[in-house]
Amino acid sequence: MLRLRRELLEETFEHLRACGAGRRECVAYWLGPRSQDGEVSEIVHPGHSATATSYDVDGSWLNELWVRLARQELELRAQVHTHPGSAFHSSRDNHMAAIQTAGFASLVIPRFALGDVSLEGVHLERRGSDGGWQAANASDAIEVT
Numbered sequence: 001m002l003r004l005r006r007e008l009l010e011e012t013f014e015h016l017r018a019c020g021a022g023r024r025e026c027v028a029y030w031l032g033p034r035s036q037d038g039e040v041s042e043i044v045h046p047g048h049s050a051t052a053t054s055y056d057v058d059g060s061w062l063n064e065l066w067v068r069l070a071r072q073e074l075e076l077r078a079q080v081h082t083h084p085g086s087a088f089h090s091s092r093d094n095h096m097a098a099i100q101t102a103g104f105a106s107l108v109i110p111r112f113a114l115g116d117v118s119l120e121g122v123h124l125e126r127r128g129s130d131g132g133w134q135a136a137n138a139s140d141a142i143e144v145t
């Protein structure tokens with residue numbers, strides 16, 4: 001179970017819309033303190049390139065994130081990215097996930113996040129302990145407070 005404040009969900013959509021401009025995919029990461037299981041306290045917008053159907057996070061940006069997470073005792077809990085059309089987890093998405101840790105969540109937001117700020121229509125996958133992905137119901141797995 002992930003928990004985040006409504007403002008953080010709104011902020012996520014704002015990043016995805018502003019950067020993707022209805023033309024390109026975009027990605028945001030949800031971070032939370034290691035001491036608070038499932039809590040999302042912050043959103044970051046990685047340095048990345050993108051096309052209408054893919055994105056690539058900048059490697060050196062990601063390295064800096066790992067350093068910061070270790071220093072501030074934060075965890076990367078979820079990646080949130082957009083698709084041009086419907087939300088699903090492509091095989092590329094399965095392979096491109098930022099981390100391999102069990103429980104890591106990957107959310108896909110349809111239509112470049114131009115719709116309502118909501119978990120409606122969002123596709124969620126969580127990584128299992130066997131390293132595979134399992135679809136989950138976003139409304140059940142994410143509590144927006």
Ligand SMILES: [Zn+2]
Pocket residue numbers: 015016019020025026027045048
């Ligand atoms: Zn972006």
